[in-house]
Amino acid sequence: MEKILSSLNIKQREAVSASDGPVLILAGAGSGKTRVLTTRIAYLIREKKIKPWNILAMTFTNKAAAEMKARVEDMVGSGTGLWVGTFHSTFAKILRTEALSFGFNPGFGIYDVDDQIRLIKTIMGDLHVPPDQFAPKSIAAVISKNKNSLIVPQQYQQTAGNPFEEAVAQVYPEYQHRLRINQVFDFDDLITVPIRLFHEYPAVLEKYRTRFSYVLVDEYQDTNRAQYELVHLLAYTHRNLCVVGDDDQSIYGWRGADIRNILDFEKDFPDTRTFRLEQNYRSTRNILKAAASVVEKNVGRKGKTLWCDGPEGEKIGLIEAYDDREEAARVVERIQSEIIRHKRAFKDFAVLYRTNAQSRALEDALRRAGMSYVIVGGLRFYERKEVKDVLAYLRVITNPNDTVSLKRIINFPVRGIGDVTLGRIERHALLNGERLFDALGDADAISEMTEKPRKSVLAFYRMIQKYQDLVDKITPNELAHTLVDEIGILNLYKHDATFEDAGRLENIRELLNAIREYAETAEDPSLAGFLEQVALVTDIDTWNDQSNAVTLMTLHTAKGLEFPVVYIPGLEEGLFPVMRSMDSTESVEEERRLFYVGLTRAKEKIYLLWANNRYHYGEYSYRMPSRFIKEVDPSVLDILTPEKYEPKETVRPPSRSRVLTEPDVHPDYESLSQDIPELQKGMQVLHSSFGKGEIIRIEGRGPNRKISVRFSGGRVKKFIAQYAKFEIC
């Protein structure tokens, strides 16, 4: 332990050894925050003899939690019963354990945003709230915001003023009611329901207070009101609460995060000991200078000055491009020159953008240059339509009360149960006061139904029942494979080689793989366990930072990560800061903090880019450079004009730039493409189901290149070359 402590600086050591009572650690970017947290936990266990199972540490991503746990175990050994997890996974676990005593089903499901919106649409239909007037999505957002601020439906109803708020006031209570009926929780419930239960059942609260006598919270600046309340409930008696955060990195205000939580911590606990970690171990002095010059434009911050004794480093490169395509080409070109000049590998680079939509142009440019890249985030794997379809089956099997999932699959794949039949069954269920699922079994008793749907409904009902019976008899892996086989979902996507279909097929196989992997590695594998993991896992959690590829992600996702070289494209008014933030000082300040987060991800070099024109909503628009560019201290900016582009290093075809890349990431295109007929733009082809068409576009190279074909009638379809079933004519 002595040895571990001596590797920390004085401030860090003080923060680690202040073990009891309320502690606030204001940790600037790159100041060794994770190191302090993990060492602190190890210190509690080794020096203070605190039992590991009496410590609860909460983070915002599973990846951060896993990393923290691994690092602590390195110091104190594994299998200690230490609790490290996200807020959501921690309280999902507690809810699961306590469900029965609260009258909940321990097999409850978890609704994501898509499920929430489906449910809200149904409710709006039932309550005759016109969905064309009020967007279900907006209503969902307001409900979520209320829940995070701990405002219950009754309270909200009293404040509703305009027609939109009236609509929310109608939907909100019914939404809560139906979640209960369906025996599911949404994300917000995982935080708010435990609060309610702790209030209503003091004995249970007492149990967890005793159990978690030391509580640590990471990224405290991103907690919302509900999370704040929960943390305070747990720490109220023992007051051994340590929170770590950086008000300059608060970027989740739009999700209900309340920056006051960290700003007022010392008011909440007057005997707080506060530690400031201001020595930065990550970035060069120039990068810190740039970051500081930007963030100091914000008012209402705690105020920190990061310093480091490292090298000055290179200046920040600023590049102006004609449009988004050229911007992407410049990124590629600059990656190439960095590789030559500094012998860097692909994994040293990250491109961090404001919106997911920006990834497309970058992706195209990287692919054309033959560079390996990986996109983190965007549409999450488990949110893809075909994946959610299969998951919906598994959800109904574990929780037949889940009507959102039931309605999703009752006629998918199509089995002849349309809207009319479903309506009849729903009415029957309502009249008899039974669950929709049980009403399926009564199909014979519903007189208005005709013979064909009746048979379909009963067959579907018996199939689900069969799997419900199998849940405890076979492994989740076997069950999922058998199920996918029986519903024949793979066949739906097997027929044609369109790009979408091949992707869907691949995704379902990937899902089956995930289930198999889960069944092999989990301590106590169960279908419900898998579904919970799926609901709470994000892309960043599964991102493999070891593979050698350029990383593309949003600035939000990048929080907590670091890269030698960082590119921030799209620095334009209306994109960054984003249009909707520009009317309030507060939200522009949040955008500015986001820019600060981006700048402080870089260890050695930053490139800022903007384009005069950008393709958006299907058309070009003129752009002005972002105000944030002007806020960067001009003395650290290096304006890279076209003359400085080093023309010899501009984008070249992959075959000539072999020195730039590693052999294993560069497939031998020529040998790979030999077994596929030579397809070219303008060729006439004949497809087995779409008929005659003309190739209008070819993207990429090799067997996975995408072929766009326009068929007679003007329909355009995209195919993957190696699966495409057409003849050249």
Added chain:
DNA sequence: CGGATTTAACTTTTT
């Protein structure tokens, strides 16, 4: 009742 084709609407960031 299902399937196919056409139309509309939309993109801020996510546990």
Added chain:
DNA sequence: GTTAAATCCG
């Protein structure tokens, strides 16, 4: 440029 909802036809 993508996906869901609406409409029409067999």
